[in-house]
Amino acid sequence: MVIFGTKIIQTQELSASVKDDSLKYKSKTILMTFGVSVILSCGTDKRHSRSTLPEQTKNGIDTLPKNNIALKENFSDEYLPVNEYLSNRLKPIRANFKRINSITTWTTTDKKELWETTEDGEATFYYQDGQLEKIITRLFGETFQQLTEYYLLNKQLSLVFEKSLRYNRPMYYDSAAMKDNNDTETFDIDKSEIAEDRSYFENGSLIHQANKQGDGSPFTNDYLEKEQKRMLEDFEKLVNLVMKR
Numbered sequence: 134m135v136i137f138g139t140k141i142i143q144t145q146e147l148s149a150s151v152k153d154d155s156l157k158y159k160s161k162t163i164l165m166t167f168g169v170s171v172i173l174s175c176g177t178d179k180r181h182s183r184s185t186l187p188e189q190t191k192n193g194i195d196t197l198p199k200n201n202i203a204l205k206e207n208f209s210d211e212y213l214p215v216n217e218y219l220s221n222r223l224k225p226i227r228a229n230f231k232r233i234n235s236i237t238t239w240t241t242t243d244k245k246e247l248w249e250t251t252e253d254g255e256a257t258f259y260y261q262d263g264q265l266e267k268i269i270t271r272l273f274g275e276t277f278q279q280l281t282e283y284y285l286l287n288k289q290l291s292l293v294f295e296k297s298l299r300y301n302r303p304m305y306y307d308s309a310a311m312k313d314n315n316d317t318e319t320f321d322i323d324k325s326e327i328a329e330d331r332s333y334f335e336n337g338s339l340i341h342q343a344n345k346q347g348d349g350s351p352f353t354n355d356y357l358e359k360e361q362k363r364m365l366e367d368f369e370k371l372v373n374l375v376m377k378r
Contacts, residue, residue: 204280207294208234226333229286245374275303293332298325
């Protein structure tokens with residue numbers, strides 16, 4: 134289970150035999166690190182959608198190159214239409230997002246390792262003239278990747294962009310594991326599911342959340358309150374990491 138810097142992701146339950154053999158197949162794990170972008174396409178499911186990924190990954194784990202990451206940073210603040218009143222409230226948030234992403238040279242960047250998943254992760258803090266502007270976290274597990282971007286406005290959380298990639302099978306799940314468990318699939322990154330969410334904050338309060346998987350219907354207040362609590366807690370943990378330096 135992952136609880137830091139991302140939504141709670143339950144690791145896929147495997148049979149006892151897979152757990153027993155996990156060390157055997159662990160050596161075949163290909164770690165996803167930085168470098169290669171993915172072309173995303175969105176479906177209609179509420180939280181996840183299928184994605185088209187690079188041609189070099191078409192045959193799954195056997196051809197997936199090392200040092201490959203499927204999730205790239207976001208530079209486009211696309212969102213579902215909202216009413217005029219809410220749209221006006223989102224304008225300064227979106228303008229700040231574009232301002233931050235227009236910065237090509239940062240005064241300072243600071244990287245911290247995260248150890249919240251089986252394959253760990255990393256947080257990068259971006260400063261301009263001594264002011265923290267953006268935080269990006271990447272988490273890696275045997276069954277998923279998670280990218281989260283936090284944008285600050287007037288020293289407060291302003292926008293959170295979350296993108297997750299959930300694999301059809303664990304990374305080490307090759308043809309031998311498939312046969313041993315009478316399964317019909319091996320790890321195939323082309324069969325992964327992508328989810329994207331954008332959350333807009335105003336003076337510390339979550340005022341709007343949108344995702345490409347949904348039908349555009351607004352979320353309930355109870356749901357937004359839980360999401361607000363989750364993201365603010367994760368954000369505070371990250372800020373505390375650099376405050377201790």
